Amino acid sequence: MIPWLLAALSLCTPGTGLPPRHMDSVILMAEVLEPPHANATVTMAELALALGGCSTPGCRAVLGDPPTIPTAPSALNPDQWQLLTRLLRRDAAVLAPDGSTVALGPLLAGIAVASRRAGGGSVLDATVDPLFAVTIDPLFAVTIAEALGTSFLLARGGRGATLGPGGCWDDVGDPQNYTLMGPPSLVTDAVANGAMDGVILGNRMAGSPIWVVKLLRDYYGTGNGTKEGRPPSSYRRRDFGVLAGAGKLEKEVLAMLRVLRVLPATRELLEDVGAEEEVAIARRAARDFTERYVECPAIVPRCMWGARPYRGTPKPLSLPLGSVYIHHTFSPGAPCRSFAACARAMRAMQRFHQDTRGWDDIGYSFVVGSDGYVYQGRGWHWVGAHTKGYNSRGYGVGYVGDFSATLPDADTIALVRDELLPCAVRTGRLRRNYTVRGHRQMGHTDCPGESLFREIETWRGFVVRTGLGGGISGGWRWRGG
Known part of the structure; x- marks a missing residue:
């Protein structure tokens, strides 16, 4: 050469x-x-x-x-x-x-x-x-x-x-x-x-x-x-x-x-x-x-935020997936606005999920900081622990902070809506007709907070509930882009 x-x-x-x-x-x-x-x-x-x-x-x-x-x-x-x-x-x-x-x-x-x-x-x-x-x-x-x-x-x-x-x-x-x-x-x-x-x-x-x-x-x-x-x-x-x-x-x-x-x-x-x-x-x-x-947005790998090893053997996802479930972390309750703060939040969440809840790893697929970066949780290929009963059907994306009364800033919202999700479609990880739901639509929780939930109702792919009935069977209307 x-x-x-x-x-x-x-x-x-x-x-x-x-x-x-x-x-x-x-x-x-x-x-x-x-x-x-x-x-x-x-x-x-x-x-x-x-x-x-x-x-x-x-x-x-x-x-x-x-x-x-x-x-x-x-x-x-x-x-x-x-x-x-x-x-x-x-x-x-x-x-x-x-x-x-x-x-x-x-x-x-x-x-x-x-x-x-x-x-x-x-x-x-x-x-x-x-x-x-x-x-x-x-x-x-x-x-x-x-x-x-x-x-x-x-x-x-x-x-x-x-x-x-x-x-x-x-x-x-x-x-x-x-x-x-x-x-x-x-x-x-x-x-x-x-x-x-x-x-x-x-x-x-x-x-x-x-x-x-x-x-x-x-x-x-x-x-x-x-x-x-x-x-x-x-x-x-x-x-x-x-x-x-x-x-x-x-x-x-x-x-x-x-x-x-x-x-x-x-x-x-x-x-x-x-x-x-x-x-x-x-x-x-x-x-x-x-x-x-x-x-595509920059994704901070696990080794950069100081992740512990996964416990056990991760289960692979069957790609492309059809759904995305939006969360807020609630605790930490404040948005993280720097690499150091977001990395600390990731480590704290992983410790809580592993040591207190007994999970194999941090539950989210990805976590979104207000520093301009997406942080890798379980990532594109492994089943998470974010939305009980639906973990193998979609990615769980959590915003760092409590967004019950306030929203993430506009750039942080766009990081998922306009960058991460379209990127996932282009790279074959998410179906083109993917659906977006808030965590509260899949279980008994207020997550992802009232303000953030009202925001994601405007996103392409959001599934609007039109009837009684629970889960994801019937009673839903897809909002196209």
Whole structure:
């Protein structure tokens, strides 16, 4: 295999007791490196390029050969410098405050493009070869277009993964080692997050030049987003979708494939790829990426919120299912608005369900926080313990909080109604004519609270009771979308 591809597919080097591989560590180092706090000779983004954040042929075609690797800045101690030299590579990742994992290479490459444009520096914007008259958007090229196009090129004919996987940290309090949960592609979840953030922050910097440290702090820090306290990073899928919509992503992947066709290091990848197949690859790559990382919500895996093991042997569901049952947790009674708070709520609910109720695991299939994320309970494939008598017929989705008198905020409602359920249909886990019911319709309970129940009555698929009779037999009218 081509040497640069082998390097791109390599896993991150395990941690060795250095400062936490957390975005806060990166922000702290950026703060002491960048003016006006230091007599810096290189920006954080340029330092990333020097240390391997732009090592692929397409990225180097856009941003040029990387600058010389500098000596360790005196503002950093040896441990900080060692950590930085490991993190500022394309595949190296850190844990962000919102609980997502972000690869710094594409993130800082996007910022470097914007920084150079703002400062009048060198960025390849236009024609690479007269034969193709290729015009590229360098911000998309260095963040996602090259990685996405190359990943789908390599996987032609079903060979290897195209997107993902995700992974988990050994300790979210002191993250050092990140382990992938399957065979890697060139666009792991961490690279996808870093690329989307690189496009968003690069676009933001292009509109208003700003120091990288402030850009990162404002984007990833809590209290800088909505009135509910969500950081802007928790909106990355929505915000990237706006910037990459209307065929933009497909266009940029196709442009990068044509650039790769003329670069010496990548010509052989496209030797037997005709023009029609090239277009098909770009279309499929853009479609699959959009479906997975824009239209579907991010789901926090069990290993990230600190789940205990399942007790016993889980029973598999027979997919696709036909129903969704909406709950509120009641206790915890307050919505969770951060990764740390939602992870604590998940652990508390699992302890209660296992230790007090004697269940094998947390009962819900999925739990919805007000931090912008869905949390995996028993997940897509295993029978839950959420709606007695109907656990094998549908998914149980619980909102964290007591919604008897108030509603979750609009974004949190939409996370299930407009993202999770349509995603489940597209991925074959839920039937197209699925039904939605509140827990109270299936048993003697007030769940999911009066306010939330009145809300879900307006959802597509809600089943309206029209007669006496209980359970789900007779007396029901389906509300279509």
